[in-house]
Amino acid sequence: MDFKKINNNIYWIGVNDRETYLFENLWPLPQGVAYNSYAIIDKKIAIIDTVKGSYESLYFDKLKSLLNGKKPDYLVINHMEPDHSGSIKRLIDIYPEITIVGNQKTVEFLKGFYGDFKNIHVVKEGDVLELGDCELEFYLTPMVHWPETMMSYEKKSKTLFSGDAFGGFGTLDGGIFDDELNIDFYEYETLRYYSNIVGKYAQMVVAAVSRLSKLDIKTICATHGPIYRTNPAKIVQDYIKWSNYQTEKGVVIVYGSMYGNTKMMAEAISKGLKDSGIKDIIIHDVSKTHLSYIIADIWKYKGVILGSCAYNQKIFPPMEQLLSFYENAKPKNHVLGIFGSYSWSGGAVSRLKEFSQKIGWEVVEPVIEVRHSPREVDIDECIKLGIEVGKRI
Numbered sequence: 001m002d003f004k005k006i007n008n009n010i011y012w013i014g015v016n017d018r019e020t021y022l023f024e025n026l027w028p029l030p031q032g033v034a035y036n037s038y039a040i041i042d043k044k045i046a047i048i049d050t051v052k053g054s055y056e057s058l059y060f061d062k063l064k065s066l067l068n069g070k071k072p073d074y075l076v077i078n079h080m081e082p083d084h085s086g087s088i089k090r091l092i093d094i095y096p097e098i099t100i101v102g103n104q105k106t107v108e109f110l111k112g113f114y115g116d117f118k119n120i121h122v123v124k125e126g127d128v129l130e131l132g133d134c135e136l137e138f139y140l141t142p143m144v145h146w147p148e149t150m151m152s153y154e155k156k157s158k159t160l161f162s163g164d165a166f167g168g169f170g171t172l173d174g175g176i177f178d179d180e181l182n183i184d185f186y187e188y189e190t191l192r193y194y195s196n197i198v199g200k201y202a203q204m205v206v207a208a209v210s211r212l213s214k215l216d217i218k219t220i221c222a223t224h225g226p227i228y229r230t231n232p233a234k235i236v237q238d239y240i241k242w243s244n245y246q247t248e249k250g251v252v253i254v255y256g257s258m259y260g261n262t263k264m265m266a267e268a269i270s271k272g273l274k275d276s277g278i279k280d281i282i283i284h285d286v287s288k289t290h291l292s293y294i295i296a297d298i299w300k301y302k303g304v305i306l307g308s309c310a311y312n313q314k315i316f317p318p319m320e321q322l323l324s325f326y327e328n329a330k331p332k333n334h335v336l337g338i339f340g341s342y343s344w345s346g347g348a349v350s351r352l353k354e355f356s357q358k359i360g361w362e363v364v365e366p367v368i369e370v371r372h373s374p375r376e377v378d379i380d381e382c383i384k385l386g387i388e389v390g391k392r393i
Contacts (some may be wrong), residue, residue, distance in 0.1 A: 001132045003039075003066045004176055006219065006227060008155045009134050011039045013047075013062045015055040016171035023169065027196055027292045031189070032171035036223045037082055038161060039066055039351075040154065041131030046074040046101075048152060048161045049223055051245045053086030059099040060087070060094065071095055073277065074129065076136065077102040078163040079149050080109035084223050089114050101129060103140055105148035128155075138331075139211060145197060151212070158218035165208070167224030179230040186226050187393040188296070190235070193224065194242055195293045197297035200329045202243040209240055216370045242299060245333040249393050250280030251303030254294055256287060256316035256348075261373050262309045263327040268379045269305055269339065272386020278303070278393060286318040296323060298334070303393045304361070305337035305385070308348040323355045335392045336361040337385050364389045 001002040012174050014036035035051040037059065045067070063072075075091060075098055078084075088110070088120050091359050092098060099119040102110065107120060123129070129136040135155045142149060144165050168190030198205060220228040220235060225331050232319045251273050257263040266283060273281050280301060286292050286308075308319040315323070319340045336356055340348035349369040356363045367386055370378045 003062045007159070008037070009040050009042055010064055010157060010221075011041065012065060012156065012176050012221075012227065013039050014057065014172070014176075015051050015058050015062075016173075017052065017055065018171060024197075027169070027192075028290050029169060030234075031169065031185075033169050034172045034224055035253065036221065036225075036227075037084075038221055039063070040131055040134050040169060041066075042134045042294070043139065044073040044130075045070060045263070046076055046131055046136065047072050047091070048076045048092055048221075049084045049163075050075070050087035052083045053090075056087040057091050060090065064139045072098055073271070074098065074131075075100050076129075076152055076161070077106050077110070078152060078161055079146060079223060080106060080113065081146060081164070082113065085110075085113065092117060099211050101149060103138070103150055105142070106150070109148050113345070116181070139208070141204070141208040144208050145201050151208075151322060152277075153215055153217075155341060158216050160215065160217045160220050162222045163224055164198065164218055165205070166190070166220050166228070167222035168226075176227050177230070178226045178228045181226050183226070187238070190225060190238070191242065191254055191300060192292055192296040194239070195296045199242065199299060199331065202245070202331070205239060206241040209236060209243070220261070229286050235302045239287070243245055245331055246304035247280070247333050248280070248300055250282070250301035251305060251389060251393065252294070252297045252301050253281070253305045253307070254286050254298075254319070254322065255283070255284045255307040256309055256319040257285070258309050258316070260312070261370070262307050262339070264372055265339050265341065265370065265378070265382045266307055268374075268382035269307075269386040272383035273390045274386075275383070276387045276390025286316070286322060291322060291325065295325060299331060300327075301388050302334055304334050305353075305389060306352055307339040308352065310342035310345060310347040311342065313345045314347040316348060320351070323351070329357065330359065332360070334361045335364055335389060337364050337389045339382065339385065341370040341374070342370075343372055346393065362392070364392055
């Protein structure tokens, strides 16, 4: 079966999911997603996480083929989310003597999801599990991105099993390592994963990465996405950058428009940005582009310009969804431009102003609100807004 060797003792026994349309029933998966599980074969055998329950048949075919009649001694649970813990009950049915390894929070979640189990070994920060030549050292990383998350570091091979941290969307096609894949694709899909799912807990990520900095890490094995063996420091540095809200020179314009008037304003603003020397300009129609891509682009670039038509005396509903996400996540280090239009009652621009106060981003003048269709003087103001935002980037 299709298990793959990572080094002398460690194997990938993950699966590719090409069927699920929305990850967590929220985020699109046009290129699928991988659920990565690992096995350490030594005097003692340890499984690191499992896979989503709907893929357990394929998963256990791989595991049994790898073990070739042997029985695993331990199941190490780094993360209890069901896309990684979904095969636990079946694993214990097949191997009833296996010992489950996790922290105290893991035990609470395990009981809540799957019931009581008899063989449980609770670990704390810095505890070591000896497997023979291999040793697993445990690091608790709460809220990266669930309360029970932890990471496991295999000291001999210097391999970090990082849970969801450093993971990304996309199946692993052909290869599993960063040097075998189109890493540019996975870099963006890792940013999309991070900004949508992990980014709210950025400061917890900073704390976790800081504690891991003492480790000599040769390989990073996350539960989604590529295995980093050629340049693991790159994905760590990306996480540090994203978690510290280090943005790049560029602007994301997001607009909501029913009949094209707000769209016309967005186009004029982009001209002003170009005139100011900004080259990276991304324009999203909030009704057409899925939120997850907008969120990723905003996380990357310093400039954000939001525009909306009014809708029933409020802001356009798809724009409200974006604002609500950011009021919850609260990323920093952005400058904000605001524009909008209305026909018989306002609501959009006032909501955007309220958003700016909640989020704490610097607002660049002019704030533009147009009634009916933008006139030449309004278009000039839009160009001016683009120029002024460009100056601030």
